[in-house]
Amino acid sequence: MIDPWIAVAVMFAVTYALRAVPLLLVRGELRNQRLRTFLEFTPYAVLTAMTLPAVIHATAHWYSGVAGIVAAILLAWRGMSLMPVALGAASTVWVVEMLAALG
Numbered sequence: 001m002i003d004p005w006i007a008v009a010v011m012f013a014v015t016y017a018l019r020a021v022p023l024l025l026v027r028g029e030l031r032n033q034r035l036r037t038f039l040e041f042t043p044y045a046v047l048t049a050m051t052l053p054a055v056i057h058a059t060a061h062w063y064s065g066v067a068g069i070v071a072a073i074l075l076a077w078r079g080m081s082l083m084p085v086a087l088g089a090a091s092t093v094w095v096v097e098m099l100a101a102l103g
Helices: 006-027 033-057 062-077 080-103
Strands: none
Touching: 006 080, 062 080
16 A cells, blocks of 8 residues: 555645646746637636536436526626526526426
8 A cells, every 4th residue: 555645745746846847947928829828718628627517417417407507608698796697507407407306
């Protein structure tokens, strides 16, 4: 079995390397507009890729998760803040789940 302290040390080294290497390699401002745009949108893409499958699989029926996602997108697109978007998406999932239970 692996010593827990060795596992922690390896995780520290990997995490530190992933954050330190770009800082050491890239000096000054990035001039490539395409690279800058890619790096600006990467966190949103990763968050979406991790969140959407979890939302769909967290419900009893996949289509209730999809309905919640669609409701959240529409509410956010209309300029609503986080709380109404979250409540609207959760309410949509609840209604779809209740309708699925009836049918």
